[in-house]
Amino acid sequence: GEDVEQSLFLSVREGDSSVINCTYTDSSSTYLYWYKQEPGAGLQLLTYIFSNMDMKQDQRLTVLLNKKDKHLSLRIADTQTGDSAIYFCAERDKGRRALTFGSGTRLQVQP
Amino acid sequence: EPEVTQTPSHQVTQMGQEVILRCVPISNHLYFYWYRQILGQKVEFLVSFYNNEISEKSEIFDDQFSVERPDGSNFTLKIRSTKLEDSAMYFCASSEIPGGGETQYFGPGTRLLVL
Numbered sequence: 001g002e003d004v005e006q007s008l009f010l011s012v013r014e015g016d017s018s019v020i021n022c023t024y025t026d027s028s029s030t031y032l033y034w035y036k037q038e039p040g041a042g043l044q045l046l047t048y049i050f051s052n053m054d055m056k057q058d059q060r061l062t063v064l065l066n067k068k069d070k071h072l073s074l075r076i077a078d079t080q081t082g083d084s085a086i087y088f089c090a091e092r093d094k095g096r097r098a099l100t101f102g103s104g105t106r107l108q109v110q111p
Numbered sequence: 112e113p114e115v116t117q118t119p120s121h122q123v124t125q126m127g128q129e130v131i132l133r134c135v136p137i138s139n140h141l142y143f144y145w146y147r148q149i150l151g152q153k154v155e156f157l158v159s160f161y162n163n164e165i166s167e168k169s170e171i172f173d174d175q176f177s178v179e180r181p182d183g184s185n186f187t188l189k190i191r192s193t194k195l196e197d198s199a200m201y202f203c204a205s206s207e208i209p210g211g212g213e214t215q216y217f218g219p220g221t222r223l224l225v226l
Contacts, residue, residue, distance in 0.1 A: 041219055048214055097159035098167060099215060102153065104153075
């Protein structure tokens with residue numbers, strides 16, 4: 001079945017860029033998503049990318065997709081303390097409704 | 112900005128009891144979902160619902176679980192006889208008619224504790 005993997009923890013200094021990585025196994029993944037979860041809160045959709053795209057930029061967020069290596073990354077420019085959260089990568093096959101999530105990367109931003 | 116809401120935020124129940132978790136999806140959305148996250152584990156898909164019927168379900172969604180859209184605004188998940196291993200955070204989500212990325216918007220979750 002599908003599997004999505006992420007590193008568990010990332011620590012950066014305020015003002016630096018953060019890069020959160022994700023790998024997936026399903027070659028028919030058509031949609032890939034990034035969600036953010038702050039303590040005690042739900043899953044907030046940050047951005048998504050279609051598999052026919054290589055890059056998508058949305059303000060401080062840049063998503064890069066390497067389809068050959070099945071690797072997805074989320075870059076956060078000028079990281080702020082308010083960006084501290086758990087970031088989840090998720091994928092969805094076009095023929096299905098279900099999202100398959102990674103285990104989440106906890107981003108800690110140090111002042 | 113419209114958002115998915117869930118009630119209650121926390122629920123404690125005894126093993127064997129029935130629980131109903133409630134969700135109000137975003138008003139113009141037509142697809143509804145339940146996911147769960149056991150503490151320390153990944154978020155897992157349970158079920159999707161469209162046009163008053165289940166459109167997809169996972170292996171987790173066995174006969175103990177059921178979903179319902181009892182009126183025009185609520186979407187519920189019922190667990191008939193709770194087990195200890197049902198303790199988890201349960202997330203409801205909704206999305207518009209498929210098209211584009213069909214992004215799913217999540218509620219804040221209900222934390223269920225089965226004793």
